[in-house]
Amino acid sequence: MSQTININDLSPEQIQELAKQAKEIEQNRKQKRIKDLKALEDIAAETLPGSMEILREASENLQKAKAKVFTDFEAYLKMKIETMGVKNNQQSHTITVGEESIKLGYRITDGYGENASYGIAMVHKFLESLGKDDNSKRLLGAVMRLLQRNGKGDLDSKKVLELKQIADRDFPDTEFQKGVEIIQEEYKPKLSKWFIEAYYKDNTGVEQSLPLTMTAVDLPKDIDLKFLLPKD
Structure with a gap:
């Protein structure tokens, strides 16, 4: 249990010694903070390049997969438009086989001319x-x-x-x-992005979405990031 010191009970020499100790403690804290900040910079410099390479590769693979799926379904979509008389303003097409579905299409955002x-x-x-x-x-x-x-x-x-x-x-x-x-x-809608969505039915017959973005993909259950969450 810490003991409270009444500064009025101390001699000038004792007060001077306390001030010296307090200054040393503050200097040690500053030095530790400088070392810790340098350590953070070193860890970031060591870790970030490898992580960026992994993410860059994942992005490139997603881009390739997206191009491949659209290319693979090009003949199907052209035949569907011709055979079924699909309107050219239909923004998406869903293809289902068995328990799996792929939805291809594009999204538009609102836009208006200067007038x-x-x-x-x-x-x-x-x-x-x-x-x-x-x-x-x-x-x-x-x-x-x-x-x-x-x-x-x-x-x-x-x-x-x-x-x-x-x-x-x-x-x-x-x-x-x-x-x-x-x-x-003056309404002039603008093409926003081409998208692909994929769905499947799980063992219970419930439709699930196949995660195709870094945000949508779940982390493995053995990774615990609770330390990043607000404390109760």
Whole structure:
């Protein structure tokens, strides 16, 4: 059990000795921290290159696998489109054999041309011309939420559709409706990425997703990383 020292009971020599000891302890702590930081840098320098090589190889193998699967199914997909009259705007195709399925396709993200800004300006101008009563303020707030851009600076096409419904129902033949129509005409969806998903049924008949990304793959059960989690 540590004993509390009252500094008022010490002599000047004892106080000086305590100050010296405290300074030495602080210096030792700083030196240890410097050594520990250097050790961290050494471990990172030794470990990172090998880990990067493993991840680079995994990425290249995934890229090769993705290209191979799309190439293997090219003839099948062309025949399916021709034989079944599949629309060219169908974004995905699922192929199932027995208990296994592969889904191939592409994803698109919303995008709008530069002229959409004119439509937005027309909507804003119309709203500003309305009175400042509570109903107008609520409408302004709702419209502004629907015209919010995402992190990439694009509008949400679903929200623009909601805006169109409001304009057609409540404000036909107005600058509001015309502005929304301009926005819709400027809709230019962009190809986001080509994707492959794979599924299978396990022994209990439950469909499972085959993990195809580093995030989706589970770690082996014998690897315990609880030390990285917040403490209770």
